[in-house]
Amino acid sequence: MNVLVLVGSLRADSLNRLLARAAVAELPADISVRFAEGLGELPHYDQDLDVTPAPASVAAFRRVVAEADALLVVTPEYNGAPSGVIKNAIDWASRPRGSAAIVGKKVAVLSASMAPRGGQWAREGAVRVLTVAGADVLPGTVGIGSAHEVLTADGLIDDEARGAVRALVNQLVGTEALAA
Numbered sequence: 001m002n003v004l005v006l007v008g009s010l011r012a013d014s015l016n017r018l019l020a021r022a023a024v025a026e027l028p029a030d031i032s033v034r035f036a037e038g039l040g041e042l043p044h045y046d047q048d049l050d051v052t053p054a055p056a057s058v059a060a061f062r063r064v065v066a067e068a069d070a071l072l073v074v075t076p077e078y079n080g081a082p083s084g085v086i087k088n089a090i091d092w093a094s095r096p097r098g099s100a101a102i103v104g105k106k107v108a109v110l111s112a113s114m115a116p117r118g119g120q121w122a123r124e125g126a127v128r129v130l131t132v133a134g135a136d137v138l139p140g141t142v143g144i145g146s147a148h149e150v151l152t153a154d155g156l157i158d159d160e161a162r163g164a165v166r167a168l169v170n171q172l173v174g175t176e177a178l179a180a
């Protein structure tokens with residue numbers, strides 16, 4: 001089984017990227033993991049660009065989504081919503097109608113925020129957008145609040161939070177029993 005990770009922050013010191021790495025560390029060892037590269041280089045979704053053949057960056061992104069068995073979406077919250085980077089990536093993966101790469105794909109959503117709610121609106125928004133796009137989204141999400149205090153280069157240092165992340169990612173790959 002292989003999991004594709006989509007990180008919705010482009011900044012070098014992203015807490016969400018640290019969270020994505022921490023989540024990957026909780027996956028069983030036999031799961032193969034790939035981080036989607038170049039999400040920031042995808043054009044803004046434009047129906048005039050959504051033609052055959054698709055722009056090269058879009059075609060490459062759709063291909064890695066299609067090849068994945070499941071997706072891990074890790075998004076910051078900007079003004080109460082998932083990042084534009086994530087929304088844009090989902091929009092591209094939701095087309096063309098009838099053969100969109102995202103349809104039926106199992107997805108888990110996480111968010112890290114410095115605020116205590118852990119990006120709740122970003123997660124709710126991402127679940128809604130992914131569901132409308134046709135993905136099979138896990139209803140439970142994990143938010144890491146006060147993320148600057150618990151996410152370090154060494155990982156997620158809060159045991160309770162790590163347990164929640166472990167449970168979610170194991171649910172994603174269908175190994176809930178092993179997570180206990």
Ligand SMILES: Cc1cc2nc3c(=O)[nH]c(=O)nc-3n(C[C@H](O)[C@H](O)[C@H](O)COP(=O)(O)O)c2cc1C
Nearest residue numbers: 009011014015016017076077078079080113115119
């Ligand atoms: C334009 C902007 C809007 C933001 N809005 C929110 C928000 O609505 N809720 C929240 O919890 N944090 C908000 N933040 C703080 C970000 O969540 C925080 O900077 C976070 O660390 C960004 O994710 P990253 O570390 O992965 O880059 C906002 C930050 C920016 C720059």
